[in-house]
Amino acid sequence: MKEKMTENSIRLFEKKGFSETSIQDIVESIGVTKGTFYYYFTSKEQLLMDIHLAYIDELLNEQEKIIQILEKSCKDKLFEMVYMLLKSIKTKKSSATVFFREMKNLSEEKLAQILPKRDEFRNRIEQLLKEGIECGEFRSNLDTSIISFAILGVANWSYHWFDPDGEKTDQEVARIFMEMILQGIEAGR
Template sequence: MDLKDRIIETSLTLFEQHGFHGVTVNQIVSESGTSKGGFYHHFQSKDELLFVIHDYFISYVLTKAKETIETNDHPTEKMQKIIKSFVKVFDIYKPHISVFYQESIYLKPQYVDAIKEKRQSYKAVLFDVIREGIEKREFRSELPVEITVMSILGMVNWSYKWYKKDGEKTIEEIADIYVDLILHSLLTEQTKKDARFKEYFLENHLTASKK
């Protein structure tokens, strides 16, 4: 692990235990086994460190979403892959997400603006996929695009509150459940019958496992 990541990992543990204002740069430096020079080489301030913690997980989902758009043709397939990568972020970056939502009120305005910009980019990808799905008649045309996107974001984002790595369901199983719920709501009846998308639904997972 390089120094930057070591500082982030240490700060995550400290912020979870003591809160953002309960931790000093000196504590982070001491616990991570570095110097103040080492800290300030990577971060201008504790505020920037909190911003970078958020940037790790929003950059991950945004990169995955853009890759999906570029490498898949069907809106249904795009949505399935976007949901899967979105859900997985709560496993890969669970400490980052918990700390961010707990401490984000302390961010300075310039960092809040940068975060909003990336979140808007992610929303824009979802808007484009929903619109494309409606235009290609894979998604139900009566669904309002904005409410649909905000519903998906709200439902999946709330996972950070209850997801546990040692819980009953793995993150893969949880992702499959979200895919099933969202696609059952989004897809037209005709699209649901399309053999190319059969594997996205839980009933077909169960059927396959019994064979």
């Protein structure tokens, strides 16, 4: 029941927004009482927090698996991370939308649990860039901090416009992003 309630809440939060979705909307969507809601969650914010934690923890786990593949180059690992983010938009678009759009509705106490995980994800990308510089895969003059933010900005913002059923697949979009990241858009490069 908790899973069903969470899944329905994700869809409602995506469609109506967190603030505009009431607990009554949630329980009516699955035909239970408010008592059932409070059996599983202390508040609507706790439900939102659970959604955030599930999304970022899954991304962190997937990212760690990519990092641990020793036979892959830094460039290949970076592609896998960008592709993973796009794939998560394809497979978990509603969760991605809620994660990025509704974070503003978490209290400072709850944000204090989410932000370090988000920072860890970015720091791992920055570390991968540094490793790529050390082994000669990437230019030595890169600002790895800014580049890691840029990569996440490009990939994460895709939840707004990327259509998994559209003209380009998630893998094709990831390749386009990687080409832009690695080679830029200047002619003659």
